[in-house]
Amino acid sequence: MLYKAVVIGSSAGGLQAAKTLLKSIKSTFSMPIIIAQHISPHSNNYMAHYLNSISPLEVKEADEKESITPGHVYIAPPNFHLLIEEDYTFSLTVDEKVNYARPSIDVLFETAAYAYKKSLIAIILTGANNDGAEGIKMVKAKGGRTIAQNPETAEVPVMPQSAIDTGCVDQVLDLQGIISFLNQIGSQS
Amino acid sequence: MVKEFNSDRTEDIEIELLLEGILKRFGYDFREYNRAHVKRRLLHRVASLHLSSISQLQHKILHEDLFFQVILQDLSINVTEMFRDPTFYKTLRAEVIPILKTYPYLKIWHAGCSTGEEVYSVAILLLEEGLLERTQIYATDFNPQVIEVAKKGIYPVSRIKEYTYNYQVAGGKHSFSNYYTARYDSVIFDSDLKKNIVFAEHNLVTDHVFAEVNLIICRNVLIYFNKQLQNRVVKLFNESLIKGGYLGLGSKENLMFTDVFDAFEIVDSKEKIYHKKVQ
């Protein structure tokens, strides 16, 4: 397969978007999906639980040093940054917030780009800040594929627009388009 | 494609050489820290200084005496707060303190104490439980700059609201403002709290057993280490604890896949509090 992993960054409106996406993803989807969603530092792991209950894929919170397994969906835990190591395991850190966020999308995308290089798909969804824009640049620099949700149909346009403004986004798609693309490219026949 | 591969590989080689250089020149060993974290930090420093490669950064580190301090700050993440994860302190109070009360004299080691907020939090807890007088606290970090801050016990007043909330959730018995005096935009914690605290430099990677203690608190430090290093450091903790001693880790850290797992019992699996078996 051309790609080995999908990373997704989302903020305001992201839970709804993640729900739509993970509900419609095919059970045969065979890449790992790793999501950094901005969330209150005090929240527990309800998001992973909830998404797991509605998705055909197994959804869980990413654990420290956990190996990344194809066909699984991992959510960054609240109040930690999620990093990807070159041996495809997770690291967590409590570094200062980046763009007021922990987990930060930039941190996930930058380290995912180091690890997966051109075998990475990075997607920016709805959100009200510009986290992820730096990450998108790094993904692009390492040869990965970059996608932004269409700001006109995103619940909050700012974040995908900031990503697009970097000039490093390959494709702008509606959420449905992103889902079809993923199902097409990532599902085993 | 070939070119892309080569430049990535070159960067990894540069990082390895730099970390070797830092070890030889300054004695700090970052070789077994999580590499993604180290790489990201170094590349950000390269970008912010408008350098073109890690090799250029290496030149600066080796040749400009004071510059290493900047890199040490970059790689030692000192982010901390008082009563971080308040339920940890609540559980410590409920499950561990009653046992510690049975000892006539106590030693506690905070490893990776950063700027000291965690240490003052525990000192307050011990004071409220009537234990502070008979406790010796060792608070260590490998970064001398944070140790200096920790010794002072002066923190920005802007964080007090959050700390007061944490203190209450942690089961604090009094008014949090009893413990500090506000001055302009800072607060200074009571000097009585630090009477029995010794702040010192100690590197978990390169230094040895610290002392025989009843409780070790090392939170949000091991997450920066790779598995092998985590394993070595928890062995060091095992050796530094008395039989029946306690170990408290950060909320995402645990002993599960380490060699010392069998030497401990779990006191609270969510709060990552462990009890060293007596036999």
Ligand SMILES: C[S@@+](CC[C@H](N)C(=O)[O-])C[C@H]1O[C@@H](n2cnc3c(N)ncnc32)[C@H](O)[C@@H]1O
């Ligand atoms: C993220 S802070 C955690 C502070 C505090 N324990 C807490 O949980 O809030 C990590 C601390 O570990 C220290 N540290 C990192 N590597 C260390 C080492 N090898 N030996 C001692 N301290 C270390 C850093 O300097 C930093 O102050």
